Amino acid sequence: MLERSHLADNALQALHDEDYDVPFNTQSLNHAGLIFMGGRAVENLAGDWTFCVDLLDTGLRQKWFSMLPEAPENRTEPWDYDPYLGETVPVPSNWAMLKEKWYFFEGSAWYTRPLDVGDIDEIRRQFLRFGAASYDCKIFLNGEFLGNHYGASTPFCVELTGRLKRGRNWIMACVNNTRTRDRVPMRNTDWFNYGGLYRDVSFFETPKSLIKDFFLYLVPDGTGARIRAEVEIDGSAQETAKLMIPELGIEREITLDEAGMGRIEIEVSPELWCPENPRLYDVAVSYGEDRVTDRVGFRQIERRGTDILLNGEPVFLRGISVHEDDAELGKVTNESDLRRRFEHARELGCNYLRLAHYPHHERAAELADELGFMLWEEIPVYWAIDFANPATYRDAANQLQELVKRDRNRASVIIWSVGNENPDTDARLKFMQGLADTCKKLDPTRLTSAACLVNHAQNRIEDRLAEHIDIIGLNEYYGWYEENFDDLAAIGENSNPDRPVVISETGADGVIGPKGPEKGLFSEDYMADVYRKQIATLRRLNYVKGMSPWILYDFRVERRQNIFQNGYNHKGLIAADKKTKKKAFHILADYYHQIATGDEDARKAS
Ligand code: GCU
Numbered sequence: 001m002l003e004r005s006h007l008a009d010n011a012l013q014a015l016h017d018e019d020y021d022v023p024f025n026t027q028s029l030n031h032a033g034l035i036f037m038g039g040r041a042v043e044n045l046a047g048d049w050t051f052c053v054d055l056l057d058t059g060l061r062q063k064w065f066s067m068l069p070e071a072p073e074n075r076t077e078p079w080d081y082d083p084y085l086g087e088t089v090p091v092p093s094n095w096a097m098l099k100e101k102w103y104f105f106e107g108s109a110w111y112t113r114p115l116d117v118g119d120i121d122e123i124r125r126q127f128l129r130f131g132a133a134s135y136d137c138k139i140f141l142n143g144e145f146l147g148n149h150y151g152a153s154t155p156f157c158v159e160l161t162g163r164l165k166r167g168r169n170w171i172m173a174c175v176n177n178t179r180t181r182d183r184v185p186m187r188n189t190d191w192f193n194y195g196g197l198y199r200d201v202s203f204f205e206t207p208k209s210l211i212k213d214f215f216l217y218l219v220p221d222g223t224g225a226r227i228r229a230e231v232e233i234d235g236s237a238q239e240t241a242k243l244m245i246p247e248l249g250i251e252r253e254i255t256l257d258e259a260g261m262g263r264i265e266i267e268v269s270p271e272l273w274c275p276e277n278p279r280l281y282d283v284a285v286s287y288g289e290d291r292v293t294d295r296v297g298f299r300q301i302e303r304r305g306t307d308i309l310l311n312g313e314p315v316f317l318r319g320i321s322v323h324e325d326d327a328e329l330g331k332v333t334n335e336s337d338l339r340r341r342f343e344h345a346r347e348l349g350c351n352y353l354r355l356a357h358y359p360h361h362e363r364a365a366e367l368a369d370e371l372g373f374m375l376w377e378e379i380p381v382y383w384a385i386d387f388a389n390p391a392t393y394r395d396a397a398n399q400l401q402e403l404v405k406r407d408r409n410r411a412s413v414i415i416w417s418v419g420n421e422n423p424d425t426d427a428r429l430k431f432m433q434g435l436a437d438t439c440k441k442l443d444p445t446r447l448t449s450a451a452c453l454v455n456h457a458q459n460r461i462e463d464r465l466a467e468h469i470d471i472i473g474l475n476e477y478y479g480w481y482e483e484n485f486d487d488l489a490a491i492g493e494n495s496n497p498d499r500p501v502v503i504s505e506t507g508a509d510g511v512i513g514p515k516g517p518e519k520g521l522f523s524e525d526y527m528a529d530v531y532r533k534q535i536a537t538l539r540r541l542n543y544v545k546g547m548s549p550w551i552l553y554d555f556r557v558e559r560r561q562n563i564f565q566n567g568y569n570h571k572g573l574i575a576a577d578k579k580t581k582k583k584a585f586h587i588l589a590d591y592y593h594q595i596a597t598g599d600e601d602a603r604k605a606s
Contacts, residue, residue: 131199297411317546
């Protein structure tokens with residue numbers, strides 16, 4: 001327990017100790033502490049939290065978290081921030097979107113709010129769950145440091161049991177979004193570095209023994225006639241848990257081992273999930289007093305040669321890439337924003353989306369399950385990463401495990417991607433091969449991929465990582481970054497991949513309306529022409545089994561500052577207003593609708 005400190009006691013250390021942050025970087029809040037949340041009652045802690053930016057980490061140096069709540073007139077020390085009083089911000093939010101002076105702010109910021117607790121039921125456990133915090137989030141309860149979490153887009157839980165007081169408690173979060181060499185992603189990305197508590201924060205209680213994890217899936221043996229359930233109980237006392245799937249007439253005991261792990265396999269042939277028939281089943285698991293629920297679809301995704309098979313049938317992924325970005329909300333999303341995203345994807349003729357370049361809000365995969373879209377989900381191992389740094393690998397592997405544990409009951413998720421456009425070095429190969437293997441260990445039912453780069457020197461699809469992933473994702477921008485468009489056809493001829501290729505990105509900027517040029521680069525017409533040429537070339541490559549052009553909406557990014565970009569990447573098929581469609585939208589939609597209507601010849605037509 002950190003002692004309540006006084007400014008004077010800590011004055012010199014606060015000025016001279018540059019290792020002030022080391023005690024607060026345990027990264028002890030990670031995938032191992034995640035708790036399965038389906039159906040749990042939670043208290044949503046959305047609302048106004050006291051807030052203060054803290055560029056020089058004065059808060060950690062002076063130990064602001066150790067301050068006692070006092071009326072200002074009773075304060076005896078000149079603290080440089082009062083966590084209990086002053087400016088507030090709404091949670092969830094990104095501070096960049098709240099005030100002009102915080103737009104490019106990069107550093108630590110303090111969030112504080114009370115948590116009022118009635119009688120504490122000694123036989124229950126109390127937790128906080130953060131949907132995401134960008135990037136490092138240090139949690140304090142009543143002045144005690146409870147741990148920190150690394151990773152800007154994955155959930156984490158903090159156990160409060162035994163530390164809560166009856167009545168008023170105080171939660172403090174120090175959130176830091178500084179870009180550094182050892183983080184994942186590193187310092188240079190083509191999306192805006194939003195900081196803050198930008199997804200839900202909730203408080204919940206569980207029985208002493210709780211259902212920590214639950215994974216339910218169709219056994220990928222091609223029969224469609226066996227399902228498997230795996231459960232993990234924390235604090236297991238009795239020997240069995242119970243699985244219930246009423247519509248399949250299933251109510252079965254699951255025997256647990258001494259570590260609280262249980263697995264059961266049941267012969268049953270559920271109606272299979274697919275985009276055309278997104279069939280979901282209500283399921284429940286109970287253990288003692290604890291009970292969780294979920295809505296699960298059963299399907300099999302596999303690759304055979306260069307084919308991708310969904311429930312044994314070859315499928316072509318008619319996709320589009322999406323970022324989590326909004327002109328008003330930043331990286332905060334909500335039900336209507338997500339539903340609009342899927343409606344536009346439906347209009348485009350999609351059966352698939354690439355959720356780039358990091359784990360999106362968990363609601364996205366839940367909606368994709370319901371609406372019938374397949375998904376590529378990804379961790380932000382993006383461009384340059386400190387591949388030789390074990391701490392960086394630990395961070396990336398943790399973010400991957402948090403994503404897989406969060407979404408592996410989602411039928412819509414068919415691909416886990418371990419990265420994007422990384423340099424082909426030995427260190428990178430080892431790093432990403434390790435991540436791909438981690439995916440398979442945690443989840444044998446899905447395919448792995450990464451957005452690889454074309455070998456432009458050899459004009460060939462070539463990446464040493466390809467043999468360690470199921471699908472070769474390929475980002476290529478012929479007609480935009482690569483001038484000689486004919487090279488794309490040459491790559492098509494020269495390449496002979498033994499597994500499916502998905503064009504994970506292609507496209508061009510097109511600035512719509514008066515700000516855009518009439519013709520040439522950044523004009524809408526130029527963008528439309530790139531789409532026409534790309535489609536005409538790609539449709540002839542029969543090892544290309546899907547595509548997710550870059551990108552559905554224009555999006556904010558610091559590094560795009562020319563006279564047409566104005567702080568935005570304009571490769572969106574729809575402008576940043578998420579309303580105005582560009583010509584290229586209709587070109588891609590026509591192509592996808594040709595494919596969707598089974599006009600396969602159209603797909604290969606020259
Ligand atoms: C890259 C990268 C994207 C980026 C895009 C672009 O391929 O993966 O994150 O936004 O190209 O340059 O627009």
